[in-house]
Amino acid sequence: MTGFLKRTEEFMLKHKKGLFITLILMAFVMTALMFMFEEYYADDLFYMRKWDSDELLGSFADIVYFQKMHYNLWGGRTPGYTVLQFLLCMGRPAAGIAGACGFFLLVKVICRAGLTQKITMPYFALTMGMLYFLNSNFYETIEWYTGAGIYMFPMMFVMSAMIPFFAWVKNGEFTAKWYHWLLLPVVLCAGWSLENIAPTMLVIMGLILWMRYRKEKKLDLYMTICMILAFAGCLLLLIAPGNYARGEEFSGGLMAIAYRGHGQINAWFNWLFLPLLTAVLAAVAVHAEDPEYLKNDRCTQLLAVWFVLSNLIMIASPTYPERTTIGPLVILLPLILRLLEKYVSGNEKREKILALIAFWTGISFVFALLSIDLLAIVRSAGVYIPH
Numbered sequence: 001m002t003g004f005l006k007r008t009e010e011f012m013l014k015h016k017k018g019l020f021i022t023l024i025l026m027a028f029v030m031t032a033l034m035f036m037f038e039e040y041y042a043d044d045l046f047y048m049r050k051w052d053s054d055e056l057l058g059s060f061a062d063i064v065y066f067q068k069m070h071y072n073l074w075g076g077r078t079p080g081y082t083v084l085q086f087l088l089c090m091g092r093p094a095a096g097i098a099g100a101c102g103f104f105l106l107v108k109v110i111c112r113a114g115l116t117q118k119i120t121m122p123y124f125a126l127t128m129g130m131l132y133f134l135n136s137n138f139y140e141t142i143e144w145y146t147g148a149g150i151y152m153f154p155m156m157f158v159m160s161a162m163i164p165f166f167a168w169v170k171n172g173e174f175t176a177k178w179y180h181w182l183l184l185p186v187v188l189c190a191g192w193s194l195e196n197i198a199p200t201m202l203v204i205m206g207l208i209l210w211m212r213y214r215k216e217k218k219l220d221l222y223m224t225i226c227m228i229l230a231f232a233g234c235l236l237l238l239i240a241p242g243n244y245a246r247g248e249e250f251s252g253g254l255m256a257i258a259y260r261g262h263g264q265i266n267a268w269f270n271w272l273f274l275p276l277l278t279a280v281l282a283a284v285a286v287h288a289e290d291p292e293y294l295k296n297d298r299c300t301q302l303l304a305v306w307f308v309l310s311n312l313i314m315i316a317s318p319t320y321p322e323r324t325t326i327g328p329l330v331i332l333l334p335l336i337l338r339l340l341e342k343y344v345s346g347n348e349k350r351e352k353i354l355a356l357i358a359f360w361t362g363i364s365f366v367f368a369l370l371s372i373d374l375l376a377i378v379r380s381a382g383v384y385i386p387h
Contacts (some may be wrong), residue, residue, distance in 0.1 A: 008228060014357060020121035021361045027128055030369035031103050034143060036096030037376035040088075047081065049087040049093065049174065057089050076139035076240025077150055079189040084149025095145075102109065102153050103142065106330070109159035113166050115341055116336025122223070122355045123337060125362030130333055132365050133277065151323065154193035155330045158201060161190035161230060164319040165208045165223065166334075169299045170216075176222035183204070187226045191233025197327040198234040200309040203229060204302055211298070263320020267311050272327045275332050282339035287292040303335040 007097050040048065049056055053068045063085045067078050088136055089093045107127045111119045132138055141151040160183065169176035191198050206225045268276070294300060310328045314320040344350035379385055 004254065018120070019359060020125060020362075021304060022123060023125055023366065024128075025124075026366045027362065027369070028104060029099050030366050032100035033314075033373045034096075034369055035087075035145070035148070037097030037373060037380045038143060038145065039376065041144060041146075044088060044144070047085055047146065047149075057085060063089075064373060070242065072241045074242040076192070076237040076243055077154070077194065078236070079192050080150035080154045080194075083153045084146055087145055087149060099145075099148055102148065102156060103131075105151060106156040106159070107120065109156060109163060109332060110333045111337060112163050113159050114299075115154045115335035116170050116338070117152040117341065117345070122358035123341070126340075126354075126358040127333060127337065127364075129358075129361030129365040130275070130336070131329075132368060133361070134275040134333075135329060136274075136325060137323045140323040151194070153190070155197070155319075155327060156184050156192055157190040158327075159199055159330060160332075162201065162224065164226070165205055165336075166299055166302075168212060168220075168223075169208055169302065171201060174220075176225075180222060184225065184229060188229045188233045191230035191235075192237045192323070193233070194327050195237065196310050196324060197331075198230070198237055198311050200306055200313055202227065202230055202234055203309060204306045207302065216347040224278070259319050260315050260317075262379045263314055264311070266322070267320060267325055267328070268312070271322050271334075272311070272328060275329055275336070279332055279336050279339070282336055282343065285340050286339050289343070297338075298333055299343075300338055303331060303338070307331045307335070328367075 047066075050058075050062050051069045053223075057063060057066070059201065063082060066085065067082055069083060071078055087098060107124060108119065110127050110131075111123055115123060131142070135141060137342060140147045142148055164174050164180060166175065189203065192361055207225070209219065209223050209227060212223065283294060309326050314324065344354045375385055
């Protein structure tokens, strides 16, 4: 048995690059198939139609009018719902590819936010798997069209907007290139994203901007513009008339206290338990070797503060649904990657072990999606399979 395991390890390490390329391509195909064949459910059927009509959306003008009414009567997450409606209008093959691209971009920006070195395939594969296995509600945040539109894509915008800020924290320098200026609309959408993420993102942006000002004695133009745009987006998110019209549906008094308590307790000790445990174990391992690292690494500290704030701020909300924890999870994943990078960097044996864990995590993710895809494909052929 020991000999078999050793030969397996040797084979995987010898063909590491080819295996990981195959794995990531398979993951992309499985993710695209998931979106291609996923059933439209509940809210999907509502958002694929014109406002107050049974007619399907037929033009960009239909989406604009829908979002105008939605903003006034339901809520302020306009960019996410707009992305959702575009996905629903695309048709299955195009929407499947677009959804897979959105998921893979989210994986990439998570890696970029946390890692100091170049993104390697093991870290990419590991992040794919963590987004599935550490996510308490993968269906409602990524697999479901409405979930992908209002959670997956907005979190991709958020982490994209934060990459320049974390790049400065990690490297001590950042100069905006021409393509960064083209991505400023993404920063606006990041602020106009999720109620527990956008305001706390502004706090982290402000802290990093202040840190840079203290060091360089001047404000960076690009980062300042980013923060202004993010603030404008956050303002549009929070002042939406629909937020307050919908807020009247929730009860007050003891029921409100119970809802808030339920959300916080479940977020910390249930829905986010596994990612928190992973982060704590990684931190303990790093601290055992370098007791000064956690005290001195500003990137890790800022991610931890952002994670805590993004949870605690939900006390202000009447409810804290399980699916909303996708935001804190995405914030915590770069922290986990950063700690793992610190722990294995320069240690050949640990790097090999991480590669093996990453591969099996990634291949498990592929087969988990394959099981989802098989049922979805059979259902799309008209076979009744109970959920």
